[in-house]
Amino acid sequence: MKRLLLTAILAGTSALAATLPSRAVLSGECCPGTVWTPDSKALVFLDGPPARPSTGFYTVVATGGAVTRKFSSIAYFSPKLRWAVRPSTGVNTVLERLADGKRFTLPTYGADVSWNDAETGLAYTRSDTSGNYDRRATRVFVADAFGSPRQVATLYGGGVSGWVNDDTLLLSGKSAPGNRDRELFTLNIRTGAKKLLRTALGFRGLSLSPDGGRVLYTISFDSAARNGLWLQSTAGGAPAEINDYGSYRWRDADRFVLIPLKLDGSAHVLRQYTVSLGGWNTLGDLGGQIRQGDWNISPDGKLLNFLSARDGNVRVLTLP
Structure with a gap:
């Protein structure tokens, strides 16, 4: 009996599913795109009139209750809420350290940035603005906080998918504009070492585990042998196919x-x-x-x- 129950659980049998109790913490269709605060105690969301006195970022605790203002200015905020990123309509983006208000600029031409886990370094891309996307050159830049940017890669039809660790990026794209397949690879920004993980027509839903040790991704519109949801170590090795399809999020490193x-x-x-x-x-x-x-x-x-x-x-x- 125990073995049969374990088999059913591992199979994910929907008959075993019970409705999980949930609580409404925001109502009135006000707040799509809510994100968690780094301490997991509250949600942050963008809202404004008529529900709120003015446009800004607000927060509500995970148990529900009063809504309070978090940020009065509109910006992109780093995952750990240490930085505000304010692109302009021109060349430079202003990055402000929220702890002390110190600022520096980067020539991102309006592109958002991807932060490493320590939020001491970042990456961004600058792409050609014309031509077929699959053939457009995308230049990958990195910079330390308050430092000058430097280019570390050129891709075609690709970009930055995240940070494996504070020295290593996960990238995807073509190495040449005429290639059919894209590459999924890691790049050490200090040494230039590249590790190829996979090739395919395209990669979707790239999602790094919290420790950067694994990556989930979906391949579609390729061969039957390649299509599907895959799990792979960022250290290399063969990918494992996950026999399901849908929307996914990491809960922890495992x-x-x-x-x-x-x-x-x-x-x-x-x-x-x-x-x-x-x-x-x-x-x-x-x-x-x-x-x-x-x-x-x-x-x-x-x-x-x-x-x-x-x-x-x-x-x-x-x-x-």
């Missing part, structure tokens, strides 16, 4: 949560894959569906927020 695609309107189910065990378990269903893939897991891996397709409210639940 687990990710996947919501399978639903075409029948039924409730979205949370399935969890544990890499070290190589198997699935079903956490439960949401009692409804998520609107436009708007969901996230808190940095500590304990909570999940989602925009309800039923009522437009932002809801939070505790993950089993």
Whole structure:
């Protein structure tokens, strides 16, 4: 009996799914695109009149309650909320360290930046503005905080997918404009060492684990042998196919949560894959569906927020 139960759990059998209780923390369809604060205690969102006195970034604690203003200015903020990034309509972007208000500029031409985990360094791209996207040159630049940028790579039809560690980028793109396939590879920005992970027509949904040790990605419109959802070590080695399809988020370095695609309107189910065990378990269903893939897991891996397709409210639940 125990073996049969374990088999059913690892298979992610939807019959075992129970509706997970959630609570509405924001109502009135005000707040798509909410993100977690670094301490996992609250959500940050952009809002304005008529619900709020003025446009700005606001916050609400994960248990619900009063909404308070977080930032009065409009900007892109780094994941750990240490920096405000303010692109202009011209060449330079202003980066402000929130702890002391010190600023520096980078010639990003309006592009956003990707921060390393320590938020002491960043990467950004500058691409040609005309021609077929697959043949456009994209130049990858890195810079230390308050430092000068330097170019580390040129890609075609690609860009930066994240930081593996504070010295290594994950990139995807073609090495030459006429190539059919893109490369997925890591690049050490200090030594220039490149490690090729995979080639394919294209990579979608690239998502690095919190420790940078693994990457999830989807391949579509390629050969049957390549298409699918894949899990791969950023150190190299053969990728493993994950036999499911949907929207996914990392919970921690060893687990990710996947919501399978639903075409029948039924409730979205949370399935969890544990890499070290190589198997699935079903956490439960949401009692409804998520609107436009708007969901996230808190940095500590304990909570999940989602925009309800039923009522437009932002809801939070505790993950089993």
